[in-house]
Amino acid sequence: MREVFHEKLDRVSNDLVEMTNLVGSAMNRATQSLLDADLHLAESVIAGDSLIDDLAAQVEEDCFQVSARQQPVATDLRIVVAALRISASLERMGDLAAHIAKSARLRYPASAVPVELRPTFQAMGAVAQNVVAKTGAVIATKDVTLAGDVARTDEEMDRLHRELFNTVLSPNWSHGVEAAVDVTLLSRFYERFADHTVTIAKRVAYVATGEPYNSIEPSELGLRVVRDA
Numbered sequence: 001m002r003e004v005f006h007e008k009l010d011r012v013s014n015d016l017v018e019m020t021n022l023v024g025s026a027m028n029r030a031t032q033s034l035l036d037a038d039l040h041l042a043e044s045v046i047a048g049d050s051l052i053d054d055l056a057a058q059v060e061e062d063c064f065q066v067s068a069r070q071q072p073v074a075t076d077l078r079i080v081v082a083a084l085r086i087s088a089s090l091e092r093m094g095d096l097a098a099h100i101a102k103s104a105r106l107r108y109p110a111s112a113v114p115v116e117l118r119p120t121f122q123a124m125g126a127v128a129q130n131v132v133a134k135t136g137a138v139i140a141t142k143d144v145t146l147a148g149d150v151a152r153t154d155e156e157m158d159r160l161h162r163e164l165f166n167t168v169l170s171p172n173w174s175h176g177v178e179a180a181v182d183v184t185l186l187s188r189f190y191e192r193f194a195d196h197t198v199t200i201a202k203r204v205a206y207v208a209t210g211e212p213y214n215s216i217e218p219s220e221l222g223l224r225v226v227r228d229a
Contacts, residue, residue, distance in 0.1 A: 005070045012062050012083050013139065019055050019090040020136035024129055026052070026097035027193065031125030033104040034186070035118060037111045045101035052094035059087040078210065082203040086139065089196040089203075093132070096189045096196075103186055112182045114175050120164050124190040127157045135197040144208045147201035157194035161187050 026045050033042035063080050066072060072080055103112050113121050131153040138146050164187045167173065168180045205211070 005066065005072075005076075008062055008066050009076070009079060009083075012059055012066075012080075015055050015059050015062075016083060016086055016090065017136050017140045019052060019059075019087065019094075020132055020139060022048070022052050022055070023090055023093045023097065024132040024136070026094055027100075027128045027132065028125065030097040030100040030104070031121065031128070033101050034113060035111070035121060035125075037104065037108055039105060039108045042101040042104040042108070046098050046105070049094050049098040052091055056087045056091040059083060063087075075207065075210075078207045082207045086200050086203050089200050093193050093196050096193045099189050100186060103182060107182070112179075112186065114179060114183070117164065117167065117183055120160055120167075121186070121190075124157065124160050124187070127153060127160065128190055128193050131157065131194050131197045135200050138201055138204050142204060142208060144201075144205045147205055150197050150201040154194045154198045157191055161191040 026048060029041050030045045032038060033045060063084050066080055070076075106112070131150060134146065134150050134153060138144075138150060164183060168184060173180065
């Protein structure tokens, strides 16, 4: 029975890693659709979000089955609880990628991003790709020492988010209210995307150390295992 139990947990872990791959692909394509005003690409991101939702539902079902049949305790219980929360974060990250694609679709055939802000959104897209790849590695390896990289990459996204706000609020902004609303919302989608990766890293730290999720500060990610060893 324990062998079946651990096989089920391995499947859950593999599904979570696959979700990070799907989310990373969705964000990459959403960014391209935004920058290129590519309607076909935007539609593919929106349609593909159902695959992420389906995997999230599978993870949830597997976790409930494990809880009902095996009644896990201690570390095993933390794994199950964390997997449910991680799946929810990844599902939400897929939604955020879809929101970006919907913004591209809404403004088609025009671009939702003014020319001078293209480099900022290109950078945000690159940071999003980087941070979700690191998140997949943290989930796959359960290595909390890697989690600190996630938090540091999130800080770079926060910097870009602030930079965009400064541009929109500048007296030199000449694109009107509608464009300001568009880019502010889009920037928020990227910022929240990265925030979810920090949440996931904290969940993995919770599994590894048993410390309450809310007690782990982002700046401490990557230090917990060393401190507790």
